Amino acid sequence: MKNNKQNWFMKHKILTVIGIIFMIGIIGSATSSNKTTTSSSTSNNSTTKQDIKAKEEVAKIGTPVTDGKFEFTVKSIECGKSSVGASQYLTKEAQGQFCLLNISVKNTGDAAQSLFSSNQKLLNTQNQQYAADDTATMYASPNSNAWYSNINPGNSVEGSIVFDIPKDQTPITAELHDSAFSGGVKVNLQ
Structure with a gap:
């Protein structure tokens, strides 16, 4: 047991x-x-x-900044436009106000790179982000390639990217990207 x-x-x-x-x-x-x-x-x-x-470290208007293969230079910003367009048939009305970000973009890489206006953003004092309005960008500058352009190495494009923001807001920063997945660079707009 x-x-x-x-x-x-x-x-x-x-x-x-x-x-x-x-x-x-x-x-x-x-x-x-x-x-x-x-x-x-x-x-x-x-x-x-x-x-x-x-x-x-935020650049100022007129200072070239680089993100990936692109060198961006913000030339100016114009806000307060109620509509954009080159003709009565190609006109777009703002929900709030249109802000036109006038930029130059140069490809500093060794291969062609696509610029998309939809990758660019404006920020206000509360750090709210505003996306580009591709249709308004096309209507504002029909001869410009700022909304979409395939830029070869060494070449650059100039134009305006249009943003529709509330009338009571003031953009203070532009955030610019060479692609949707890049870190981006910031430019002080004031």
């Missing part, structure tokens, strides 16, 4: 060893994830400091 009532751990030596190894693995994993979280937090803090520094 004594043999039947042996300790469970003694009867199941293999299961006991596997259980101990499993528990050590869980404890090691938990300790390791805490260390990873700490170093991730430290990494995020340094990234945040870099982001703040980059945000402080």
Whole structure:
């Protein structure tokens, strides 16, 4: 009878060893994830400091800035237009007011690159983003390629990109991108 009532751990030596190894693995994993979280937090803090520094470095109107293969130069911005268009049939009315961002874009890369007005943004004082109005951009400058252009290396295009923003808003920053996935560059519009 004594043999039947042996300790469970003694009867199941293999299961006991596997259980101990499993528990050590869980404890090691938990300790390791805490260390990873700490170093991730430290990494995020340094990234945040870099982001703040980059945000402080905003170019001014007339200063060339580069994002990817494109060198952008904002020449001016004109707001307060209620409509744009070259004829009575090709006219668009603003929901609020149209702002025309007059820019020059040069391809500094070694291959052709497509410029899309839809990749460009305006920001107000609350950091709200306004997208370009492609139709208004086409109507405002029918002879310009600012809304879409395939730019060869060394070539540049000039034109106006049109944004429809509320009448009571003033854009303070342009955010310009060589593609939808680029980091972009900012230009102070004031």
